Each structure stands twice: as structure tokens, then as C-alpha cells.
Amino acid sequence: MRSQTAIFSKLVRDFMRERPPTVLSGVNCAEAIRQMSGDHISSVLVTDANGRLLGILTEQDVTR
Template sequence: MAKAVADVMTPNPLTVRPTTVLKDAVQVLIDHHISGIPVTDDTGRLVGILSESDLMWQATGAPLPAYITLLDSVIYLKNPVRYNQELHKALGQLVRDLMTEQVVTATPSQSIRDAAQTMHDKHVRRLPVVDQDRKVVGILTRGDIVREMARSYDETAQSV
């Protein structure tokens, strides 16, 4: 019988709010040895995720947009709206300034296999697990899946 996400996820994960000061969120990541954390509103609904990748904007800054001038007109070679978003992330001081809003999620009843495929396809390291109201009930990481694989191998070896 295939296991569900609920069987291997970490229940009731740590979360931060969009208004959390970035310095405090980084301290939570460090103190708990985690590389990402769900961002929830006051009701526990998922509104984003903050990961090490998001934090890299603070370290690297936003590159200046490439542009050319032609007959006293400025022509941007990079989308100015995207540059403004990158600049906002580079200068942000709150979690909402850096968090990723489009979050790939899993459900508790989803199979581990399907969740692992989603993680692989979307190139994500973790999936917040949400209920029907998008409230965060757990988190599934690559490490959780690998640990479950190890348990499965041990069970197979013991039954032989």
C-alpha cells in the first residue's frame, strides 16, 4: 500500500508572517537548521514561502537593467517591471518583500510518489502541505522522502 504525504510529512511546521522582520525570519531558519519556511496569514492560510533562494537577493542585490538610448529614448533590454521586483527583493526588510507568493503545495492525502514527482518537476526542495482551506498542516521535504525510502529498504531487507 502506497503511503500518503500525511504519513511522512512534518506536522505543524514553523511558519512566519508576511510582516515578520527579515532578520527574525533568518534567525528562525538558522536556529532550526531549515532552508525554507511557509508564510501564513493570521488565520494560518498559506500566502507564500521564504527560502534560502529568496534570501540570496539580499546578498547579491539587483543588477542594473540593460538599456540603450536611441534618439533620446531609453529602450530597456530587460523588463523594467521585473527589475523593480528584483530591486524590491534586494532592498526588502520584511518577509513579504522577499517571499515567493506562487507556492507549489501538496495535500495530506496525496501519495508520496506524486508529491516527489511534483518536487522533481517543479524543482522545489519542500512542499507545504495544506488542507482544503489552504491552512498549513505540515511540510514535506526531500529529506522526508529519502528517509521514507530508507525505511522501506530496511523493511524489505528484514522481510527477506
């Protein structure tokens, strides 16, 4: 139980990735899903060709 409550005292930076997974907005959904599956993640950041953040794509988005 103690380890479960200890997480609440941690900071976001303790868990974040410095280089989060991204996909270009022009990539098809099948490729984005393959990337998420291969990386064992449930979301990717979507960027444009200049690396500008446009949004986030989640597994839930593509399974609706």
C-alpha cells in the first residue's frame, strides 16, 4: 500500500520521456498503430513536417 501512495509525491518529470514517440500527421493510422504496438505504448504525439506539435493520437481514438 505504501508504494501505491508514494507515487503521489513524485513529480511528472520523474516519469516523462525526454524524447516522446511521435508520428507525422500524414502517416496512415495503420503505421501509427504499428508504432504504438511495437513500443508498447497507447498514444503518440502528432507533429507536422517541422516538428511542431499538432496533437495526440491514442488507441481509443482509432478504435472508436
